Amino acid sequence: MEEGEKDIKLLTEDIFLSQQMSIFPFIICIFVTPKKLSKLLLTHKKMKKLKTLSMMLTVAAFTLLPSKGMAQFNWKYKIEGGKIVTEVPQRAAGQQSALLLKTPKLKTVRVAFVGLGMRGPGAVERWTHIPGIQVMALCDYEKERAEDCQKYLRKASMPAADIYSGEKGYEEICKRKDIDLVYIATDWLHHFPVAKCAMENGKHVAIEVPSAMNMHEIWQLIDMSEKTRLHCVMLENCCYDFFELNSLNMAQKGLFGEVIYAQGAYRHELSPFWDHYWKKDQNDKLGWRLDYNQKYRGDVYATHGLGPVAQVMNIHRGDRMKTLVAMDTKSFNGKKHVEQMSGKPCEKFANGDQTTTLIRTEQGKVIEIHHNVMTPQPYNRMYQLTGTEGFANKYPVEGYALSSKNMKQGGMSPSNDDLSGHEYLSKEDMKALEKAYASPLVTKYGDEAKEVGGHGGMDFIMDCRLVYCLQNGLPMDIDVYDLAEWCCLAELGAISMDNGCLPVEVPDFTRGGWNTIKGYSHAFASPEEEAANDAQAKAFTAKLKEKGKRYWEKIDKKKKK
Ligand SMILES: NC(=O)c1ccc[n+]([C@@H]2O[C@H](COP(=O)([O-])OP(=O)(O)OC[C@H]3O[C@@H](n4cnc5c(N)ncnc54)[C@H](O)[C@@H]3O)[C@@H](O)[C@H]2O)c1
Numbered sequence: 001m002e003e004g005e006k007d008i009k010l011l012t013e014d015i016f017l018s019q020q021m022s023i024f025p026f027i028i029c030i031f032v033t034p035k036k037l038s039k040l041l042l043t044h045k046k047m048k049k050l051k052t053l054s055m056m057l058t059v060a061a062f063t064l065l066p067s068k069g070m071a072q073f074n075w076k077y078k079i080e081g082g083k084i085v086t087e088v089p090q091r092a093a094g095q096q097s098a099l100l101l102k103t104p105k106l107k108t109v110r111v112a113f114v115g116l117g118m119r120g121p122g123a124v125e126r127w128t129h130i131p132g133i134q135v136m137a138l139c140d141y142e143k144e145r146a147e148d149c150q151k152y153l154r155k156a157s158m159p160a161a162d163i164y165s166g167e168k169g170y171e172e173i174c175k176r177k178d179i180d181l182v183y184i185a186t187d188w189l190h191h192f193p194v195a196k197c198a199m200e201n202g203k204h205v206a207i208e209v210p211s212a213m214n215m216h217e218i219w220q221l222i223d224m225s226e227k228t229r230l231h232c233v234m235l236e237n238c239c240y241d242f243f244e245l246n247s248l249n250m251a252q253k254g255l256f257g258e259v260i261y262a263q264g265a266y267r268h269e270l271s272p273f274w275d276h277y278w279k280k281d282q283n284d285k286l287g288w289r290l291d292y293n294q295k296y297r298g299d300v301y302a303t304h305g306l307g308p309v310a311q312v313m314n315i316h317r318g319d320r321m322k323t324l325v326a327m328d329t330k331s332f333n334g335k336k337h338v339e340q341m342s343g344k345p346c347e348k349f350a351n352g353d354q355t356t357t358l359i360r361t362e363q364g365k366v367i368e369i370h371h372n373v374m375t376p377q378p379y380n381r382m383y384q385l386t387g388t389e390g391f392a393n394k395y396p397v398e399g400y401a402l403s404s405k406n407m408k409q410g411g412m413s414p415s416n417d418d419l420s421g422h423e424y425l426s427k428e429d430m431k432a433l434e435k436a437y438a439s440p441l442v443t444k445y446g447d448e449a450k451e452v453g454g455h456g457g458m459d460f461i462m463d464c465r466l467v468y469c470l471q472n473g474l475p476m477d478i479d480v481y482d483l484a485e486w487c488c489l490a491e492l493g494a495i496s497m498d499n500g501c502l503p504v505e506v507p508d509f510t511r512g513g514w515n516t517i518k519g520y521s522h523a524f525a526s527p528e529e530e531a532a533n534d535a536q537a538k539a540f541t542a543k544l545k546e547k548g549k550r551y552w553e554k555i556d557k558k559k560k561k
Contacts, residue, residue, distance in 0.1 A: 084505065091511050098480055099513045101476070105471060105533070106180055109470050111136065115139075115186030117145065129156075131541045133537075135153055138161045159544065182206075184205060189292075195211070202228070205233065206231075206466055211487060214490065218509070222481065233476050239462070241455070254410075258388045260386060261366045262313060266302070268373055278341045294338060295350055299489040300371070301373070302369055309383065314518075318517065326358075327501050445457075469523060472523075485506070
């Protein structure tokens, strides 16, 4: 049997097993009546029956627990008055909201990276450019991938990090007392277990997107952040791209009036990657993504599109996502990819080629999010803001549409007095607008970010902000409730579609706090505090680099001998 065929068989068995598991309680109820059960218990000395009983009880126990493969669909919900309402776990007594959570300032951010495949190594390299950090540990399931990242530390004259590997290598990292932050860039199935372990062991976590894959994970991360008072940040880099940051600043200053409708997307045909993302055998860790899409319905990668627009729309800072409806096409190309890889017909592919989610907010605004990784098209995150007084659009054309009157009210001198807002501003007007409304983050980090890179620099701005907030003891730009709101589209969308596209109530993940903060903002330290912390961070890095230089010289000398 070919490797690909083995996988299809395994997946089919997986789905079949899940289906079998879900009918086991009924089988047990039909065949094992209380009378029969007591009879069986009474004659338990007979080994054969005891064996049967224990087998049945084991199967029943597994059946009652949510099975891993079906976790996405196991969250409790009910249909009430034409809409779907999902279960909202109560906040435990003594547990408090983590809104605007502040933690003690960290002089140095001692970080461990877990998951060093395609995405992780870039983060290690970027972090070597940030003052006041030390890379303590590098971990990947495959040891060579972790070891390979030492080259970035060497290049930056930073001491080597400790290497961890294997399925549970991260557990050793989490037990260490000299690590503050675990930066997680594993596949989607490992985001949650690593984050849980890290937080249970007193570490802040920063998790790649999407940080949580279903409602079980979402609510547990919220509870953990609230209980442990540790940050649980989602690494949504698209919130830090230049156009998005500047537009956020413009929106906050009222240039677009009320932003009433926003679009976001992840439209990126991944066919060049599917072969790479296809599981070649059971030990192949790069083969998770197509498999995940084959198994699960819903927008499984919503955060690039949703994150930046949710910030503009002040989600859980005066408004909240209230209702969503999702609709998908059936799978056309997804199936084809599996068939090409396996050489066999693909019976089931859960994720539609195109998934669209519409969200209405408490304040009567609408957000539209697309997911399409299957059909040929130019890369597009959409990012479109429709305001009562103006308009911003990033893909396929970057531009702003504003009237001359509105431009003047915003302190600008438009090149033309007849601008109506029906057309994009000229290049000249747009340049002047972006200069006048440059985001403070673009001003502070923009030039260096372009040099360091990471999706044109946005990844570096994101990392710098994470470190800045930790060093200055400030609330994070993206908190655990943002994580919850942006990731919930996967499971809630699937629930909507599985029920004929019924509206689903989006739970208030803040459990009552969504209207206590008025407007989204990036937190800043006072200029004096910031300067003192920056100086301290730079001094630390200078010393660390001296130490690192000596370390690598020693290693090289040893090698020569
Ligand atoms: N924000 C972005 O722009 C962006 C871009 C690409 C990928 N991503 C995200 O980054 C993450 C990683 O994506 P990728 O393309 O690098 O995937 P990948 O498969 O190339 O890398 C994942 C790595 O995790 C490792 N891993 C698996 N189990 C592990 C364990 N138990 N302990 C330690 N390591 C383990 C694998 O060995 C692999 O090296 C995903 O969540 C993805 O969605 C984000």
